[in-house]
Amino acid sequence: MDLVIYSALALIYLILVIRIATQLSGKRQWLNYSIFQIFVLFSLAYDNGIIAAGHFIGEGELLKTLSSVRFWLHAFATPTLILVGYYILRRSQVQFSKHIITHITAWLLTVGLIIYQMVSSTLHEVKSLIPIEEYGVLRYTSESHTSPPFMVIIVGFWLLIIGLIVLVKQKWVWLFVGTTLLFVGQGLQIPIASTALTNVYELILMLSIWITTSRAMLSQRR
Template identity: 40%
Template sequence: MESFLYFFLAFSYLCLFVWGIFLVKKARLHLTNLLLFVIIGLIYDNLIIALGRFIGEGKMLESISYVRFLLHALFTPTLVLFAFGICLGTELPWAKKTFWKVLAFLMTLGLILYELFTSVINLELEPHWKNGILTYTSAGHSGSPIMVIIVTIVLGIVGFILAKRFHFYWLLVGTIVMITGGLLTIWVKHESMMNILELLLIVTLLMTWQFQVRYLLSQ
């Protein structure tokens, strides 16, 4: 049952990727296109989790599981640039200033480097069975949530700005749901919950991207 859930999540992300491709065709080159790389990482992540029990313990699963952590470190921080791209695309005056552009790029680069040095380099993996799912997880520690917290705060701030200026609430709603779900996992120990919440967040990010594309085309 758990394996089916992760296969379903991987397929759902594939559908969202197709949605994103259609948005790229309308918007062409734009910072918001970086969301596609995040979705690719999530397709890979959920697919490897789903296939783990069928591949079995060993070097092969360990190696392809390492890529999960690498893609997370490289792609997730780009959501900062995605959020900034939304601000640029909706023509918010402050977003055009050089200071904010440089800050967005430096923040993204800093988070990527932070993740690589704290969560990927010298990463040791060990097999982990739970609810019929076999994954390779970090041995010794679970890593720092700092990067995810910062990215979530950035998305929340941009979501608040869009809600206030354009009465577009979905990004703010998606961020609040993600934060609430993260707090609930303290008491509800179900590992797939965050994967489901991530899917809901990505849906709201695509809805925000679509809103931004429509805004650009209407100008």
Template identity: 40%
Template structure:
């Protein structure tokens, strides 16, 4: 069952990637809000490698393919801080146009990537893990990535709250809130990849926010 869910998520993320490309059509791929496309690429790879794990089997091939999962997470996930700032900039929030906040966004993103590389990638050793008939290679040591996930979730939640108060656009805040509640539910729900599913919902909310910023840019 879980294998099917991960295949379905991989296909779903591919569809979201196409949606993201369509949203970028009139603004070019160099727009900073398009960093969400990098995150989606990482999630397509992540979910498909997990889905194919049991068919590939234990060994060096799956282990090496799994290392890329951790690298993509470390390099791409912190860029969501840039996404959050760029959304504020494109929707015309005055404070976001100040050089100070742009610098803060870049520094937090670069700092987040460096932190992930040092805390999660440096010295990374993987071991096979079977769960609900799904085979993955996971870190043999406890991961410190939770700190970065909390920071990114907090940034997205704050920006989502600002957009909800300023423009009555609630979806980013709702997507972030769903992730937070999902993290709490995951403590009790062990036999279903709830965080992977709710992560998909969060990405949908990010693309909806991207679409909203396009509309605001056109109207301004």
């Protein structure tokens, strides 16, 4: 079951990468912060794809090396959703988002979370990868539990707050719903033999971000 889910997720993310790249190209929007969606989506496509391909690659140094890239991409890509959120905030015409301090804060938070994730987690995780075979997939996961997912929590709360703001300001409900479902879904204990459910909630979040940024682009042209 998990092999099908991970494979499907990887394919959907690749389709989204192509779709958003085409969208940005058509609107000549390559220089705005919504482009970081592509980076995040690619990292998620890679993450799910390597897990799905684990059995085909086989246990060993090659799969271990390819798996370590998953952790590095997570550290570098996920915090850039802070900048995507900032873009949404700007395009929703929220007054305080136009201040330079908000812009600087978004960048400081992004860079700070990248550094924090690398130092507190990633450097240790990639040194302690062990193979695990469960629910039909073979993957390398970290034996080291260095810290709570602080970076993910901060990014999630940032998006949740922005989702609430744009819901009130512009009646854009998608980001708030997508982020809420991510938090609720990760907190639920669903009795299903799978490790892929969290990844499904990540897809819902990314779809909600894409819908919101697409709406923001249309708003910008008015």
